[in-house]
Amino acid sequence: MTAIVWERRKAGLGRFWQQFRKQRAGVVGAVILGLAVVIALLTPLISDASIMDVTKATGKDMDPPSLDYLLGTDESGRSVLQMLMWGSRVSLFIGFLAALLSMVIGTVVGIAAGHFRGWMSAGLMRVTDWFLVLPSLVLALVLSAILGGSSFTIILAIGVTSWASTARLIRAQTLAVEARPYIERSKALGAGHWHIMTRHVLPNVAPLVLANTTLQVASAIVAESTLAFLGATTGSTSWGSMLRGARDYGALTNGAWWYILSPGLCIVAVVLAFTLCGRALEAVLNPRLRGVSR
Amino acid sequence: MTKWLARLAALGVVFLLTIQGQAALANPEGKKVLRIGSTQSVDSMNPFKAVRLIAGQLQRWSYLFLTTPDPKTLAPSPDLAESWETSPDGLTWTFKIRDTKWSDGTPVTAHDAAWTFNKIMTDDKAKTGNGPAVENFETVTATDDRTLVIKTKAPQASMLENPIPIVPKAAWEKQADIGAYEAEDNPPVNGMYIPYEQKKDQYVKLKANPDYWRGAPKISELQVIFYENPEAAIAGLKKGEIDLIGRLAAPQFEAGAGDATITQWNTPGRRAAYLQINHGATTSDDKPVGDGHPALKDVKVRQALHYAIDKQALVDQVQNGLAVPADGSIVPPMYQDFFWQAEGADKVSFDLAKANQILDDAGYKKGADGVRTMPDDPGKKLEFRFTIHTETPTEEKLAQYLTGWFKEIGITLTTKQLDSNQFTEETGSTALFDIAISGWSVNPDPEEVLATHLCSRRPTPTGDGGGTESFWCNKEYEDLYTNQLKELDRAKRADLIKQMQKNLYVNAPVIAIYYPNNLELYRKDKITSIEPVPAGRSGEGILYGGSSGWPMYTADVKADPGSATASGGGSNTGLIIGIIGGVVVLGLAGVLLARRRKTTADDRE
Numbered sequence: 001m002t003a004i005v006w007e008r009r010k011a012g013l014g015r016f017w018q019q020f021r022k023q024r025a026g027v028v029g030a031v032i033l034g035l036a037v038v039i040a041l042l043t044p045l046i047s048d049a050s051i052m053d054v055t056k057a058t059g060k061d062m063d064p065p066s067l068d069y070l071l072g073t074d075e076s077g078r079s080v081l082q083m084l085m086w087g088s089r090v091s092l093f094i095g096f097l098a099a100l101l102s103m104v105i106g107t108v109v110g111i112a113a114g115h116f117r118g119w120m121s122a123g124l125m126r127v128t129d130w131f132l133v134l135p136s137l138v139l140a141l142v143l144s145a146i147l148g149g150s151s152f153t154i155i156l157a158i159g160v161t162s163w164a165s166t167a168r169l170i171r172a173q174t175l176a177v178e179a180r181p182y183i184e185r186s187k188a189l190g191a192g193h194w195h196i197m198t199r200h201v202l203p204n205v206a207p208l209v210l211a212n213t214t215l216q217v218a219s220a221i222v223a224e225s226t227l228a229f230l231g232a233t234t235g236s237t238s239w240g241s242m243l244r245g246a247r248d249y250g251a252l253t254n255g256a257w258w259y260i261l262s263p264g265l266c267i268v269a270v271v272l273a274f275t276l277c278g279r280a281l282e283a284v285l286n287p288r289l290r291g292v293s294r
Numbered sequence: 295m296t297k298w299l300a301r302l303a304a305l306g307v308v309f310l311l312t313i314q315g316q317a318a319l320a321n322p323e324g325k326k327v328l329r330i331g332s333t334q335s336v337d338s339m340n341p342f343k344a345v346r347l348i349a350g351q352l353q354r355w356s357y358l359f360l361t362t363p364d365p366k367t368l369a370p371s372p373d374l375a376e377s378w379e380t381s382p383d384g385l386t387w388t389f390k391i392r393d394t395k396w397s398d399g400t401p402v403t404a405h406d407a408a409w410t411f412n413k414i415m416t417d418d419k420a421k422t423g424n425g426p427a428v429e430n431f432e433t434v435t436a437t438d439d440r441t442l443v444i445k446t447k448a449p450q451a452s453m454l455e456n457p458i459p460i461v462p463k464a465a466w467e468k469q470a471d472i473g474a475y476e477a478e479d480n481p482p483v484n485g486m487y488i489p490y491e492q493k494k495d496q497y498v499k500l501k502a503n504p505d506y507w508r509g510a511p512k513i514s515e516l517q518v519i520f521y522e523n524p525e526a527a528i529a530g531l532k533k534g535e536i537d538l539i540g541r542l543a544a545p546q547f548e549a550g551a552g553d554a555t556i557t558q559w560n561t562p563g564r565r566a567a568y569l570q571i572n573h574g575a576t577t578s579d580d581k582p583v584g585d586g587h588p589a590l591k592d593v594k595v596r597q598a599l600h601y602a603i604d605k606q607a608l609v610d611q612v613q614n615g616l617a618v619p620a621d622g623s624i625v626p627p628m629y630q631d632f633f634w635q636a637e638g639a640d641k642v643s644f645d646l647a648k649a650n651q652i653l654d655d656a657g658y659k660k661g662a663d664g665v666r667t668m669p670d671d672p673g674k675k676l677e678f679r680f681t682i683h684t685e686t687p688t689e690e691k692l693a694q695y696l697t698g699w700f701k702e703i704g705i706t707l708t709t710k711q712l713d714s715n716q717f718t719e720e721t722g723s724t725a726l727f728d729i730a731i732s733g734w735s736v737n738p739d740p741e742e743v744l745a746t747h748l749c750s751r752r753p754t755p756t757g758d759g760g761g762t763e764s765f766w767c768n769k770e771y772e773d774l775y776t777n778q779l780k781e782l783d784r785a786k787r788a789d790l791i792k793q794m795q796k797n798l799y800v801n802a803p804v805i806a807i808y809y810p811n812n813l814e815l816y817r818k819d820k821i822t823s824i825e826p827v828p829a830g831r832s833g834e835g836i837l838y839g840g841s842s843g844w845p846m847y848t849a850d851v852k853a854d855p856g857s858a859t860a861s862g863g864g865s866n867t868g869l870i871i872g873i874i875g876g877v878v879v880l881g882l883a884g885v886l887l888a889r890r891r892k893t894t895a896d897d898r899e
Binding site: 053054055248290 | 493545604607611684685687690691694695697698700701702708710711713
């Protein structure tokens with residue numbers, strides 16, 4: 001890479017930041033996200049993992065918030081605040097990786113289906129349609145039940161059930177890009193499928209992929225929480241499994257609002273943050289949207 | 295629009311009338327009716343087919359058995375058989391059959407009993423319900439109307455706890471295909487109650503039998519009403535739709551607290567909950583099967599696990615204090631005669647230091663990460679799987695505690711949740727587990743549960759499950775089992791059975807963790823008296839789901855108020871709802887009509 005290329009990229013990034021800063025909601029989302037990620041990363045430094053061990057719980061069962069336990073305790077006397085912090089690691093980790101997996105599958109299928117026409121495109125799109133109409137939550141539940149409970153099986157279960165809409169989106173963009181004259185030009189110059197897909201199509205659909213990934217993380221976190229709530233847990237504490245615990249061990253009948261509300265609000269905050277960021281990214285990267293919004 | 299309104303009004307009136315009609319139907323004049331709630335529906339009214347607990351209860355209420363557990367001692371006592379004797383070699387049993395009547399008026403004879411047993415012995419379709427109970431029978435004959443002779447292949451001490459209800463030959467031999475017959479036409483019975491009406495998955499109604507040999511019950515009718523889920527049943531109890539419900543889990547039981555009209559019946563239960571440990575599972579031809587962790591083959595490791603379980607904490611935290619910590623094995627303390635309690639040097643109590651000591655001495659060294667490894671293979675860590683069922687919060691909580699304690703002794707435990715079919719397969723025949731949760735509801739005679747730990751119960755090489763609860767195959771245990779089968783002296787037999795429990799406790803193929811209490815709720819404003827089984831022991835006994843029909847025989851209830859003098863009681867709720875519903879619908883119609891008048895002509899049709 002030459003210095004000029006780097007210069008150009010830096011300028012591009014600067015422009016992007018200028019645009020993004022104008023999206024106030026997006027900035028708020030990014031701040032919340034940053035905060036959540038920092039807390040998740042710092043948790044092992046400020047809290048001991050043994051707090052999740054029920055045999056070492058120090059508090060009373062279902063104790064309301066106090067100075068010792070800022071967000072109260074759960075049914076076994078563990079601190080809800082510290083469980084939230086440890087849970088954020090699992091929820092975010094699964095959210096990010098599942099979204100990544102979903103985007104990789106979606107992008108590969110989308111570009112391939114857009115680039116190769118004919119039977120291959122038709123075949124890929126029918127598979128995509130099949131995944132689109134399949135109730136993804138049920139499929140994910142079945143998958144995680146068959147594969148057994150671990151972080152990676154949950155990631156797999158969410159990833160392979162949520163890529164279909166991305167694939168459709170990417171295919172549409174690929175078709176648009178491939179219709180441009182310079183693709184024809186490079187074909188004339190002897191460019192192969194691989195070259196066109198990776199050098200010309202991918203960079204052009206990348207912004208779309210980025211924006212979509214951000215939105216996908218949000219839905220992956222919700223999916224993880226839903227699965228955990230329905231019983232397909234990873235075995236480690238996550239926000240969804242905390243909600244499930246609150247239901248299973250009678251937080252409602254005990255009036256333990258702190259146990260139900262805190263993981264719920266955490267999920268809402270992080271999902272909202274991802275959505276705000278994703279929308280802002282879309283607005284920045286899509287020139288047509290850029291014009292109308294603020 | 296007007297037409298529509300008229301229809302709505304008509305609907306309201308119809309609604310009102312129907313509900314009123316139903317309320318009247320459910321409220322027979324001045325009868326003493328006991329209504330029992332159940333979340334389990336009847337699988338079949340045919341005793342040759344039925345396997346569910348509810349069906350077993352119905353059989354105990356409507357049929358006579360050769361013997362019945364004595365209400366006080368639970369020892370076998372006369373029922374259909376007035377008396378019995380055994381030949382000196384213990385192979386021939388002679389029963390004197392009681393002179394009583396079927397509900398159609400015909401006499402009960404020994405031929406009915408002989409036909410019932412022979413049917414099960416000869417027709418595979420009749421074996422579903424109680425097939426194993428006749429496996430050891432050589433011949434069953436009625437020498438005259440009052441004498442039944444059973445010859446067995448080998449001595450059988452449990453003969454007097456035979457679980458087969460005797461059916462009338464005349465009515466049943468007409469059934470060509472016993473496997474297809476559901477007995478929903480209510481064939482004659484001779485027990486304390488006579489089933490006379492049922493609707494699948496909704497209710498079974500039984501009326502008192504005036505000819506029952508002990509005399510007619512105090513109440514005139516017994517009804518079993520089915521609910522989809524326990525929450526609905528509890529709501530039904532609180533509303534007065536049912537008067538009693540048994541076999542509750544701790545949270546539902548606690549929902550009955552603080553209600554002045556409801557009695558919380560909390561007594562020792564007949565169930566033992568235990569951990570099943572894969573100690574090196576084998577099939578019935580002694581070939582290894584499954585993928586159990588090699589460390590668990592070492593009895594030292596299993597004992598160390600036993601020391602690392604705080605059973606009292608499990609009772610408090612997992613069972614809400616509604617259980618008894620298990621200081622014994624698979625027979626719960628409810629059965630005083632057969633219960634074995636660990637004492638002295640045998641007794642294992644929660645002691646993490648001791649557990650660590652045992653593992654240290656046995657050569658399982660802790661690695662840098664605090665997890666122990668095999669003595670001969672430092673690469674193989676002591677990482678066990680704990681297999682539990684999905685959707686069972688209590689088992690999940692149990693897993694959390696075990697994981698915590700086992701970590702303290704350098705053992706990693708990961709939880710594996712399986713749905714019940716897969717669970718049964720992986721822990722019962724393919725042995726794809728390390729440690730699994732299990733439990734058994736024990737009968738007054740513990741032979742059935744003891745047999746689940748025999749060599750012969752292990753799965754066959756082709757993987758057909760033999761019903762083992764532990765894959766246990768131990769010479770001492772087998773010998774004790776054979777000896778107790780032959781031992782006809784109850785006290786001596788009890789001693790052998792206790793030794794069997796000690797064998798399981800010390801060798802730890804299973805580790806009992808607690809005995810859950812029998813939790814039931816009933817309305818004290820309705821049920822005036824009821825005796826549990828076993829009766830006469832303070833704070834003990836089971837009302838619903840026990841080993842005899844005694845509680846429902848002794849039960850007395852306040853008579854239902856007649857529907858004409860409707861006051862209080864559950865059946866009124868229907869009427870009230872009906873009136874309110876009708877009024878609401880009519881009111882709604884009125885409001886719509888009024889609004890319609892206000893609207894402009896443009897808005898009208």
